[in-house]
Amino acid sequence: MDDLSTLWLILAAALATYATRVGGYVLITRMRTLPPRLEQALNAVPAAVLTTLWAPAFFTNGWDVRLALIAAALVSLRYPGLIMLAAGWAAAMLARHAFGL
Amino acid sequence: MNKDIVEGLKGGAIIALSASPFAVLFGAVAVDNGLTVLDAALMSATIYAGASQLVGIELFGQHVAPWLIVLSIFAVNFRHILYSAAIARHIRGYSFLQKAIAFFFLIDPQFAEAIRRAEQGRALTFTWYMAFALVIYFPWLFFSTLGAWFGSMLGDPRVWAIDVLLPVYFLGLVLGFRRKPGFYPVVAASMAGSVAGYYLVGSPWHVSIGAICGVLVAALLPLPAQPVATQVSEEATS
Numbered sequence: 001m002d003d004l005s006t007l008w009l010i011l012a013a014a015l016a017t018y019a020t021r022v023g024g025y026v027l028i029t030r031m032r033t034l035p036p037r038l039e040q041a042l043n044a045v046p047a048a049v050l051t052t053l054w055a056p057a058f059f060t061n062g063w064d065v066r067l068a069l070i071a072a073a074l075v076s077l078r079y080p081g082l083i084m085l086a087a088g089w090a091a092a093m094l095a096r097h098a099f100g101l
Numbered sequence: 102m103n104k105d106i107v108e109g110l111k112g113g114a115i116i117a118l119s120a121s122p123f124a125v126l127f128g129a130v131a132v133d134n135g136l137t138v139l140d141a142a143l144m145s146a147t148i149y150a151g152a153s154q155l156v157g158i159e160l161f162g163q164h165v166a167p168w169l170i171v172l173s174i175f176a177v178n179f180r181h182i183l184y185s186a187a188i189a190r191h192i193r194g195y196s197f198l199q200k201a202i203a204f205f206f207l208i209d210p211q212f213a214e215a216i217r218r219a220e221q222g223r224a225l226t227f228t229w230y231m232a233f234a235l236v237i238y239f240p241w242l243f244f245s246t247l248g249a250w251f252g253s254m255l256g257d258p259r260v261w262a263i264d265v266l267l268p269v270y271f272l273g274l275v276l277g278f279r280r281k282p283g284f285y286p287v288v289a290a291s292m293a294g295s296v297a298g299y300y301l302v303g304s305p306w307h308v309s310i311g312a313i314c315g316v317l318v319a320a321l322l323p324l325p326a327q328p329v330a331t332q333v334s335e336e337a338t339s
Contacts, residue, residue: 006140009167013157014147016175021204024186034190041320042187044287046213047278048315049180050271051288052295052308053152057268059296068265069272076276085119088269092262 064101068092109232116210116233117240119270123151124241126263128248131158141249145242150208152267153177156305177305180312184212191219192230199227206234213274283322291315 028034034042058069072088079087095101124145131141136158144154153174160170184207192200211234219225278284295311302310 003137005167006136006161007143009170010140010144010147012167012171013144013153013174016171017148017150017153017178017181018205020175020178020181021185021207022201024182024184025189025200025204027182028186028189036324037320040283040322040324041316042183043281044283044316044319045180045183045187045312046216047275047281047284047287048291048319049183049308049312050209050213050275051291051315052298052311053271054268054275055292055295055311056299056304056307057265060299064262065265065268068262068269072269072272073276076273081270081273082115082119084273085266085269088265088272089262092265096259096262 062101064092064095067095067101103228105226105229106232109229109234110236112214113233113236116214117237119266120151120210120237121240121244122263122266124244125248125251127151127154127158128245128250129252130155131161131245132249132252134158134161136161136249138246138249142242142246145245148174149205149238149241150174150178150181151241152308153305173305176309179309180209181207183312183316188212188215188219191215191225195227203227203230203234206231206238208237209271209274210237213277217277282325283319286322287315287319290318 054069057065068088068091071091072084075087076084127145128138128141131144131154132138136144144157148154148157156177157170157174160173165173185204188207192203195203211230214233215225215230218229275288291311291314293311294314295307298307298310
């Protein structure tokens with residue numbers, strides 16, 4: 001792919017991304033009141049979307065990734081984000097290099 | 102210094118730190134797939150959406166039709182439509198220009214923190230929002246350029262377990278919402294939908310499919326006796 005078409009491709013992708021970040025606002029402000037079911041659905045958006053960014057990784061990978069996610073989940077019940085990230089990373093390193101998973 | 106600026110910078114710095122390995126990874130993978138350092142930097146600067154940038158890079162390497170690459174990036178980022186809809190009622194005080202700028206920076210952790218702040222009853226000021234956003238944006242740009250620069254020096258991301266950081270990070274964000282009403286059925290539906298979508302349709306569609314499943318379940322769950330908003334504020338005080 002030549003340089004110019006790569007540039008246009010990146011800018012098109014940037015525009016598409018910006019459209020998704022403005023689109024919901026434009027749609028929602030056209031509606032006067034929020035029906036309670038829609039509000040309940042909107043409240044569920046973060047959990048529903050972010051789940052899709054880890055669940056397939058858990059089910060389609062080996063036990064190294066699974067153990068990392070399980071360890072991180074347990075640690076996150078008590079400790080903040082960065083410690084949880086470290087725990088998941090350490091579990092994956094152990095699983096791969098000490099146990100050869 | 103303004104309290105909103107301090108809190109924004111503090112909160113954002115943690116995110117910037119945990120996102121920096123992904124930025125380095127993105128840069129390295131981008132160069133590995135035939136992009137120049139400048140292209141990689143331009144992607145981080147203008148698209149500014151980690152997961153979709155990685156999807157785009159993967160498709161660049163496979164020489165897929167350009168419109169399909171743009172569509173895939175749109176699909177991965179589709180969730181932002183829901184974010185900007187959910188955040189609308191909390192940023193009524195922003196001017197048109199402030200809204201236009203704020204939406205550009207509406208990434209996953211920005212949304213998660215902004216909503217958390219609003220639900221705790223604190224004002225979602227533009228000052229806090231931009232302090233939080235910019236302290237993530239510039240390191241993201243810097244580290245993706247750095248990663249592209251060092252390119253192949255990182256080697257196989259599996260050796261240093263770089264690849265597990267992304268799912269672990271997203272899992273952590275999800276677990277932070279576990280006290281919200283309807284959390285477990287929503288997450289279960291989203292899990293089932295995304296895994297089924299992954300096998301039956303393929304990546305990146307599983308993101309939108311799983312998200313739609315979770316949101317649909319939330320819409321169909323019985324409504325609480327009291328308004329949702331009241332319940333959330335009670336939770337925050339308990």
